[in-house]
Structures are given as C-alpha cells and as structure tokens.
Amino acid sequence: MSAAIYTLEQLSFSYPSVAKHRAKSIAKNALKHLSLDIQANDFVGIIGPNGAGKSSLLQLLNGSALPTTGSLLLAGRPTYRATAKQLAKRVATVAQMSAPPIGLSCFQVAAMGLLPHKRWFEADTDTDRQQVQLALTQVGLADKQQDSTATLSGGELQRLFIARALVQQAGILLLDEPTNHLDIQYQHQVLQLLQRLGKTVVCCIHDLNLAARYCNKLMLLNQGELVAYGAPAEVLKPDLLEQVFGLPCEVLPHSRFGWLQVTFFSAQDTQQSAGCGGVL
Numbered sequence: 001m002s003a004a005i006y007t008l009e010q011l012s013f014s015y016p017s018v019a020k021h022r023a024k025s026i027a028k029n030a031l032k033h034l035s036l037d038i039q040a041n042d043f044v045g046i047i048g049p050n051g052a053g054k055s056s057l058l059q060l061l062n063g064s065a066l067p068t069t070g071s072l073l074l075a076g077r078p079t080y081r082a083t084a085k086q087l088a089k090r091v092a093t094v095a096q097m098s099a100p101p102i103g104l105s106c107f108q109v110a111a112m113g114l115l116p117h118k119r120w121f122e123a124d125t126d127t128d129r130q131q132v133q134l135a136l137t138q139v140g141l142a143d144k145q146q147d148s149t150a151t152l153s154g155g156e157l158q159r160l161f162i163a164r165a166l167v168q169q170a171g172i173l174l175l176d177e178p179t180n181h182l183d184i185q186y187q188h189q190v191l192q193l194l195q196r197l198g199k200t201v202v203c204c205i206h207d208l209n210l211a212a213r214y215c216n217k218l219m220l221l222n223q224g225e226l227v228a229y230g231a232p233a234e235v236l237k238p239d240l241l242e243q244v245f246g247l248p249c250e251v252l253p254h255s256r257f258g259w260l261q262v263t264f265f266s267a268q269d270t271q272q273s274a275g276c277g278g279v280l
C-alpha cells in the first residue's frame with residue numbers, strides 16, 4: 001500500500017469574501033467536512049456538477065487557499081508551512097484556461113516551469129532547454145516552440161500550459177479540466193500522457209467516460225460534499241449519478257475494452273424509445 005500524499009480531515013472551506021459579507025451561521029461552504037486520503041501515484045478524477053466544489057478543492061490542494069476548518073496535510077505537513085517555492089517544486093497546477101502571457105514564445109512560456117528551480121537571473125542550462133523541448137514534444141507542440149503564444153488555438157494553449165507544468169518537475173500535478181478545448185485525439189493523448197508519467201495526478205473532469213477510462217480513482221462531489229470516492233466501479237453507480245446530476249443513466253462496461261461507460265438519458269428519450277416499441 002502506498003503512502004498518503006494528501007490527508008484531509010473534516011476539511012471545510014468557504015470563500016473569505018462570502019464569509020465576510022454574511023452572518024457566520026449562513027456563510028455557504030464551498031466544501032463541507034471532507035475526510036479522505038490521496039495516495040502517491042494515484043490518478044484521481046474529481047467529478048460532479050457545476051458548483052460542486054471541484055476547483056475549490058484544487059486550490060486547497062495547491063496551497064493557494066487554506067481550510068476554513070478541519071485540516072489538509074501534504075506529506076504530513078500543512079501547506080502553509082511551505083514557502084511558495086517549496087510548494088512549486090512539489091505541486092504543479094494547470095488552471096482552467098487562462099490568458100497566455102503576452103509577447104512570449106511557446107518555448108519561453110514552457111520554460112517558466114523552471115523558475116522554482118532557479119535563483120534570480122540564473123541562466124538556463126542545456127539540460128534545462130532539453131527538458132523544455134521534451135515537454136513540448138510530449139504535448140505535441142515541438143514544431144511550435146518559437147511561435148508566439150498569440151498564434152495558438154485554445155487547445156494548443158491548453159497543451160502549452162500542461163508542458164509548463166511538466167517542466168516544473170513536481171511529483172504532484174493538479175489540473176482543472178485539462179481536456180477542455182482539446183479535440184478527441186488530444187483529449188486521449190493528454191490523459192494517456194498524464195497516466196504514463198507515474199506522478200500523483202488530480203484533475204477536475206466533466207467527461208465521466210474519459211474519467212472512468214483513465215483515472216484509477218474518482219471523487220464525486222456535490223454541493224461541497226463528498227458523495228463517493230474510490231475505484232470507478234465504486235463511484236459510477238446509476239443511483240448515485242442520478243442523485244447528483246439529476247438525470248437517469250446506464251453504466252455499462254464497453255463491449256470490447258471493458259471500460260465503464262455512462263449514458264445519461266431524459267424522460268423524453270424514454271418516451272421516444274417507448275413510441276418506437278422500445279426497439280431502435
């Protein structure tokens with residue numbers, strides 16, 4: 001059994017702006033009483049509807065927010081005990097699509113991942129440059145390394161931010177919707193890459209079928225509460241999913257590969273199917 005990288009105990013979190021402007025008793029917690037471990041080398045997919053608390057949890061995991069109550073330990077220590085540089089060497093974050101730094105090439109942006117490992121004005125070495133090139137190759141941007149970020153498509157930009165996180169060489173990667181803006185081929189390529197890296201990966205992901213296929217654990221959140229956490233088969237249960245997403249669904253293993261696949265349907269679909277004699 002591998003070691004716990006993160007340990008959360010009764011963790012609750014509310015945004016300071018919200019807590020400040022409301023009576024304490026009615027301040028809405030974005031996360032409520034989460035208790036769980038994340039093990040080294042797990043590939044965890046955080047799933048749940050809009051507003052469930054997925055991105056908030058990533059902010060706590062990367063130390064940019066602190067629990068309001070309860071505790072969060074990274075390798076046995078609260079994140080606030082580490083400096084920003086120490087944290088950046090351990091944890092790399094790819095946020096939901098952000099604007100590209102202006103006037104820089106792809107190579108320069110990916111090379112920003114080296115910063116936690118450098119002193120002020122320390123020059124890049126040949127090894128640094130090879131590392132940046134390797135990361136750009138891994139995300140399929142080797143031929144664009146000298147191009148300005150202003151010329152990239154949304155998907156290319158997303159892959160560039162993933163390359164920057166890889167260059168950071170942190171053992172933990174936190175990604176908020178890493179497959180957003182990617183075409184089908186790159187969705188799979190990026191998730192395969194994350195799976196192959198052998199790092200601890202935690203990502204928010206809306207596509208349950210991609211999550212079931214690539215993550216070894218899923219964390220289902222709803223309204224800030226932990227509904228289920230475990231292997232995909234333990235979490236992707238039709239009754240739980242209907243309760244959380246408000247639509248009935250079927251969960252079946254893929255006929256050839258065995259991955260779980262979730263298909264949601266509505267009352268209208270059921271009526272139409274009945275109108276066709278149930279045979280389509």
Ligand SMILES: Nc1ncnc2c1ncn2[C@@H]1O[C@H](COP(=O)(O)OP(=O)(O)OP(=O)(O)O)[C@@H](O)[C@H]1O
Pocket residue numbers: 015017018030048049050051052053054055056057204
């Ligand atoms: N900066 C903020 N200030 C106050 N409340 C916030 C802030 N950011 C998020 N919230 C609230 O916290 C709750 C959780 O939001 P969060 O962004 O973590 O959800 P999410 O599961 O990532 O949603 P989505 O799938 O839409 O990205 C929501 O009720 C949201 O309105």
